[in-house]
Amino acid sequence: MTDRLRTESGAPVADNQNSQTAGTGGPIVLQDQHLIEKLARFNRERIPERVVHAVGSGAYGSFVVTNPDVPQWTRMKMFERPGKETEVFARFSTVAGSKGAPDSVRDPRGFALKFYTEEGNWDLAGNNTPIFFLRDPLKFPDFIHSQKYDPFTNQQEPDNVWDFFSHSPEATHQFTWLFGDRGIPASHRHMNGYGSHTFQWVNAESERHWVKFHFKTNQGIRCLSDEESARVAGANPQAHQQDLLEAIEGGDFPSWTLKVQLMPEADAASYRFNPFDLTKVWPHEDYPLIEVGVLTLNRNPENYFAEVEQAAFDPGHFVQGIGPSPDKMLQGRLFAYGDAHRYRLGINHTRLPVNAPKAVEGGTANYGRDGAMRFDTPPRQAKNYEPNSFGGPVESGGAAYAGLPVSGASGATGTVQHEQDDDFVQAGALYRLMAEEERARLIERIGGSLAQVSRAGIVERSISHFRSADAEYGARVEVAVKDARGS
Ligand code: NDP
Numbered sequence: 086m087t088d089r090l091r092t093e094s095g096a097p098v099a100d101n102q103n104s105q106t107a108g109t110g111g112p113i114v115l116q117d118q119h120l121i122e123k124l125a126r127f128n129r130e131r132i133p134e135r136v137v138h139a140v141g142s143g144a145y146g147s148f149v150v151t152n153p154d155v156p157q158w159t160r161m162k163m164f165e166r167p168g169k170e171t172e173v174f175a176r177f178s179t180v181a182g183s184k185g186a187p188d189s190v191r192d193p194r195g196f197a198l199k200f201y202t203e204e205g206n207w208d209l210a211g212n213n214t215p216i217f218f219l220r221d222p223l224k225f226p227d228f229i230h231s232q233k234y235d236p237f238t239n240q241q242e243p244d245n246v247w248d249f250f251s252h253s254p255e256a257t258h259q260f261t262w263l264f265g266d267r268g269i270p271a272s273h274r275h276m277n278g279y280g281s282h283t284f285q286w287v288n289a290e291s292e293r294h295w296v297k298f299h300f301k302t303n304q305g306i307r308c309l310s311d312e313e314s315a316r317v318a319g320a321n322p323q324a325h326q327q328d329l330l331e332a333i334e335g336g337d338f339p340s341w342t343l344k345v346q347l348m349p350e351a352d353a354a355s356y357r358f359n360p361f362d363l364t365k366v367w368p369h370e371d372y373p374l375i376e377v378g379v380l381t382l383n384r385n386p387e388n389y390f391a392e393v394e395q396a397a398f399d400p401g402h403f404v405q406g407i408g409p410s411p412d413k414m415l416q417g418r419l420f421a422y423g424d425a426h427r428y429r430l431g432i433n434h435t436r437l438p439v440n441a442p443k444a445v446e447g448g449t450a451n452y453g454r455d456g457a458m459r460f461d462t463p464p465r466q467a468k469n470y471e472p473n474s475f476g477g478p479v480e481s482g483g484a485a486y487a488g489l490p491v492s493g494a495s496g497a498t499g500t501v502q503h504e505q506d507d508d509f510v511q512a513g514a515l516y517r518l519m520a521e522e523e524r525a526r527l528i529e530r531i532g533g534s535l536a537q538v539s540r541a542g543i544v545e546r547s548i549s550h551f552r553s554a555d556a557e558y559g560a561r562v563e564v565a566v567k568d569a570r571g572s
Contacts, residue, residue: 093122132394133429134184137229138195141178142188142273142326143393144333146382148173148200148343155377158294158347159286161406163202164377172201174439175382176396177273177329181232181241187318188325189309191268191530193259196278196300197398198380201443208402209298210422213270214263215279216511217363218256220500222417228253243537251546254508255364257554261512264530266523269314271307272328274339278302282400282415283361285408286347287486295348295360295410297367299374300341311530333385340381344374357505361412365511392439397426408486413500432456450478512554528558532565 090098098119105117113120148163148171155164163171178195179188194213199206219228231249235242250256262268270276280298287293309317317324332339346367353360360367386392401409401419409415426434433456434440436448449461454469468475519527531551535544544566552559 092119093126135178135429136425137180137233138178138197139184140182140186140188141176141195141393142329143174143176143386143396144329144382145384145386146173146175146338146380147171148378148380150378152375152377154375156288158288158296159406160289161202161207161286161404162204163200163207163404164406171203172443173380173382174199174201174392174396175380176393176398177325181229183234185322187322189269189314189317191263191311191314193263194270194273194276196276197396198278199396199398199402199440202404203444204404205445205447206402206440206442207404207407208398208400209280210398210400210418211278211280211298211300213267213276213278214259215281215297215299215366216259216262217281217414218253218259219414220255220362220364221413222421224253225414225417225421243534244539244543247535247538247547248540248543251543251550254550254553257509257512257550258364258515260531261515261527261551261554264534265515265519265527266308267306268530269309269311270325271309272325274304274329274332275302275307277306278341282363282412282418283348283410284415285350285410285486287406287408291487293350293487295350295353296407297346297372299344299346300380301344303340303342303379310526329382330385333382338381338383340379342379343377345377346372346374348372355503357503358511359501359503359506361410362500362506363412363414364508365506368514386439391437395430395434395437396439397422397430397434397437399423399426403485405483405485409489411489431458433459436460446478452477507553509550509553512551513558516555516558524558524561528561528565531562533569535562535566536569 090101092098101119104120105114106112107114115121150164150167150169153167155161163169176195176197178197179186179190179192180195181192182190195210196213197208197210199208219225228249231245232241234240235245250260267276278300283295283297285293286296321327329339346369348356348360348367356371358365358367399422400415401423403409409419430437433448436459441447449463452469452471454463463469466475468477471477471479516524516527535547538544548559548563548566550559551562
């Protein structure tokens, strides 16, 4: 039997094909509640898109531990024994484009994970690169303005992209990555994911390690050339969404092996690089990768809006055994992500099914109350303050992670420089590890893009950054710009 079509208030809809008019063929009347309600709801179907990472795809899966040694380093329950499984939601995204922009563009990819652990949700809002353009969150809004649509032309402008870069030498490493072959993954399945920031792991004895997370794709790295990317984008802007959906529907479940780099707490002060600088990696020869477990995605969301568009990842969502480092970009994100979700989705976004913890109570086990779209009803006569004499949840007394030692006066200070820190050393290392064919493609892409810049000074400053990374690199970019300009 077909169900009755009903209005928002539950009344049967008599006619869903003809709106009410004053007389046959006359104007529409205001009393047509069904029409007004239907059009009004339609107008409100979209919520503000994410300012960054607007274009994305999501899937559910699980994480399974393979290494019995992890409790040495962290008391996180999800890693307590091999074979332990934790449900996960993952969202992959491009950064700069607005909704509807093609998936297959040259852009970093978001690689955001929500682990529904038995002690609450742990969110790791990472990227497909282990580094970032910046090391201070104060520069983030300016950086994004320079990469997104220009306020006058309403499109991405090489002038803005390169102007920002030319004034931000610390971005040389990430620009080298972005214009390298891995700048356009062939799909969400064929790229690595990185937690990028340095985090702290704390074990049961309260010993601390600094930790970096690497999710290595088991599908193999595959990338698109600029020509392939343009063809894919023209044929199907949602090509990577389709690829992920169809792979999972067809039982071809993508997986990633999680590896970590671990630094004993005491090493940080004397390490050759500042280990909390997001523009740098920890070279593998200093801190080798240690396998921890496997992430597999095996279930598509039932509804894109409910589960992917409303998914909210927050780097501040820690559980027992993991916490922040002094990485300034991470510290900035601890504020910015929750704030973005409160603006976009509202104060009760943590109650939405995709965001709510699964194994424990979340928002009902505290004294935060009310707000727009609060659906659940607290228990009868429950108090909304703590401490109280009437029962209700009480504090645990066990801090999730250890505090960070600090000294000195507060002030607008730059990041502490370690022995080998400069803005270019690792950009040069990346350039030199590329095979000659990849170097040639890197140079041609950068040259072609820089050649579109109109303002004198921007190109020269940019080339000087590449030259500081590697003299050959800079010299070849300079030639490539001239070639692309035909001068
Ligand atoms: P290693 O020689 O130990 O490792 C090189 C790393 O570079 C591998 O992780 C490899 O990934 C990755 N890589 C290879 N080609 C590219 C490319 N075109 N774009 C981006 N990454 C690529 O080197 P080090 O650890 O000493 O680091 C040297 C440089 O490698 C760094 O400056 C950094 O740019 C890059 N890198 C380093 C990582 C780290 O955490 N140490 C992680 C990723 C990159 P894979 O093994 O998956 O092929």
